[in-house]
Amino acid sequence: MSLRHAVLGLLAESPSSGYDLLKMFDMSLANVWPATQSQVYGELAKLAADGLIQVTEEGPRGRKEYAITEEGRAELRRWIVEVEPNHVRRSDMLLRVFFLGQVDPGQARAYLRRQAELAAAEVARLEELARTLEGNEDDDLAVYGRLALEWGLRSSRMQREWAAWAEEQIR
Amino acid sequence: MSLRHAVLGLLAESPSSGYDLLKMFDMSLANVWPATQSQVYGELAKLAADGLIQVTEEGPRGRKEYAITEEGRAELRRWIVEVEPNHVRRSDMLLRVFFLGQVDPGQARAYLRRQAELAAAEVARLEELARTLEGNEDDDLAVYGRLALEWGLRSSRMQREWAAWAEEQIR
DNA sequence: GGTGCCATGTAATAAGTTACATGATTCG
DNA sequence: CGAATCATGTAACTTATTACATGGCACC
Numbered sequence: 001m002s003l004r005h006a007v008l009g010l011l012a013e014s015p016s017s018g019y020d021l022l023k024m025f026d027m028s029l030a031n032v033w034p035a036t037q038s039q040v041y042g043e044l045a046k047l048a049a050d051g052l053i054q055v056t057e058e059g060p061r062g063r064k065e066y067a068i069t070e071e072g073r074a075e076l077r078r079w080i081v082e083v084e085p086n087h088v089r090r091s092d093m094l095l096r097v098f099f100l101g102q103v104d105p106g107q108a109r110a111y112l113r114r115q116a117e118l119a120a121a122e123v124a125r126l127e128e129l130a131r132t133l134e135g136n137e138d139d140d141l142a143v144y145g146r147l148a149l150e151w152g153l154r155s156s157r158m159q160r161e162w163a164a165w166a167e168e169q170i171r
Numbered sequence: 172m173s174l175r176h177a178v179l180g181l182l183a184e185s186p187s188s189g190y191d192l193l194k195m196f197d198m199s200l201a202n203v204w205p206a207t208q209s210q211v212y213g214e215l216a217k218l219a220a221d222g223l224i225q226v227t228e229e230g231p232r233g234r235k236e237y238a239i240t241e242e243g244r245a246e247l248r249r250w251i252v253e254v255e256p257n258h259v260r261r262s263d264m265l266l267r268v269f270f271l272g273q274v275d276p277g278q279a280r281a282y283l284r285r286q287a288e289l290a291a292a293e294v295a296r297l298e299e300l301a302r303t304l305e306g307n308e309d310d311d312l313a314v315y316g317r318l319a320l321e322w323g324l325r326s327s328r329m330q331r332e333w334a335a336w337a338e339e340q341i342r
Numbered sequence: 343g344g345t346g347c348c349a350t351g352t353a354a355t356a357a358g359t360t361a362c363a364t365g366a367t368t369c370g
Numbered sequence: 371c372g373a374a375t376c377a378t379g380t381a382a383c384t385t386a387t388t389a390c391a392t393g394g395c396a397c398c
Contacts, residue, residue, distance in 0.1 A: 002263040003385080009270035019349050032265045036387060041351060061349050061394045076270065081278050085264035087289070092173040093256035094203045094319045099180035099247065101311025107252050118258070140272025147337045148265045151330075158329045159322075166318045174357080190377050207359060212379060232366045232377050348395075356387075367376075 006033045007043050008052060008068060008076045013141050015056055015067035018044050028145055031152055047072070097166070109167050116163035122156040177204045178214050179223060179239060179247045184312050186227055186238035189215050199316055202323055218243070268337070280338050287334035293327040 010016065010024050018041045025035045044066060047053045052072030057065040068076070093115060100108040130149055136142050181187065181195050189212045196206045206214075215237060218224040223243030228236040239247070264286060271279040301320055307313050 001384095002261070002266055005263075005270075006266055009266070009273065012270065012273050017349075018351095022349095029266070029269065031260075032269065033261050033263070034259060034386095037350090038352080038388085039386065041349095045351095059349095062351095063349060073273070077274055080267050080270055080274050081282065085262075085267065085286070087264070087293075088205060089202075089260070089262075090173070090204050091256075091260075092176075092204070093258070094322060095173055095177055095180070095200070096251050096256065097319045097322075098200065098203065098312060098315050099176075099183065099251055100315045100318075102180065102183050102244070103248055103251050111252065115256070122258075141269060144269050144271045147271075147340060148268045150337070151265060151268075151333050154329050154333050155326070158325050162322050162325050166321070169318060172357095188377075189379095205358095208378090209360085209380080210358065212377095216379095230377095231368095233379095234377060343398105345398090346396090349393085351391085353390075354388085357385080359384075360382085362381075363379085365377085368374090370371105370373090 002033060003035055003039055003043055004047065005076060005079045006035065007040065007047060008072055008079075010141075011053055011066055011068040012073060012076055013139060015065050017059075017063050017065050019063070028141060032148055100170075105170055109170050112163045112167040112170070116160050116167065119156050119160035119163060123153065123160060126153045126156060173204060174206055174210055174214055175218065176247060176250045177206065178211065178218060179243055179250075181312075182224055182237055182239040183244060183247055184310060186236050188230075188234050188236050190234070199312060203319055271341075276341055280341050283334045283338040283341070287331050287338065290327050290331035290334060294324065294331060297324045297327060 006025070006029060007021060010021055010029075016024070018037075021040050021044075022035075022037055025033075025040065029035070044053065044064075048055065048066065051069060052075055053066045053068050055064050056067040059065065096111065100111065103111075126149060130146075130153070133142065133146065133149070137146075177196070177200060178192060181192055181200075187195070189208075192211050192215075193206075193208055196204075196211065200206070215224065215235075219226065219237065222240060223246055224237045224239050226235050227238040230236065267282065271282065274282075297320060301317075301324070304313065304317065304320070308317075
């Protein structure tokens, strides 16, 4: 049920329309919890039905602005502090590693080299993103988003180094 | 479509029944691509219908042993070397980080401390697992599984250190 | 007047989880 | 003979993806 809490979390920051939320998903949550348009609109309807958010304004073109309710805020806090993050993580990148014995060693090394390159590119992308965000420490989302970004950086660097190490192991 | 390739990969190693595969999923792939019983049996039926695997033996209690076909092996190799791993990764642990401004700083720090502890426990679990597996380098799965295990170790250590760092940032 | 963006929704499909349902065989 | 384990399958539900469908408004 994390999509629900992602929407709730964004609305806790500021009232927004589905369209606004979609942009926020693409800009700030894309690396952590991507969501599609159809998911967002559907979830907004359910959250409103459950009283966790409300329509506060209707604008042009059928625009509906939603705001979080007190009940919604309580639910968000409960989720943050009481619900254990679910630690199951699927990785088809690692799944392929298990089966690298099925291809020849040259291909296996090439696969790992490619993963190292992708990770290096990701490090560059995130470093660039960090520069873009620099100084923008106004809202909570930006402050705590930086912590998440740092996680991404460390994770990508780790993957780059692991892949290089793993390639070495295949002889 | 990774479940399909996970099953194919295990069958490439040795012919097995659904029941056998389920145990392999729980033992070796649990951290990388978990699967449930109903998924495995369903996928076996589809793979057989598509000619990528075949029933090679019927045992007691309706046991059906499946083996990969040449077609299946080709598809597995194609997937390993030609299909780009999908790099989207959802993390409700990091999603909560974005919204830590919604709870008080003490709770935010407690959250990060808890994540550091969970990561430390995971490091211990994987180190123990590495010791258990030591010397067992007979089959490809064990050899390449070690590479995946190393990824898990590095990842958990990174997370432990990141969480400790992040907790420090909240003042 | 037309292009681009704002804005919302639905439908179909795929993937994953949980629960239900059943029965055979082995071993002590 | 009873318990544990082996063994397979189906159904209901939830979550996520992709595609379809529609139309208003602003600005040039």
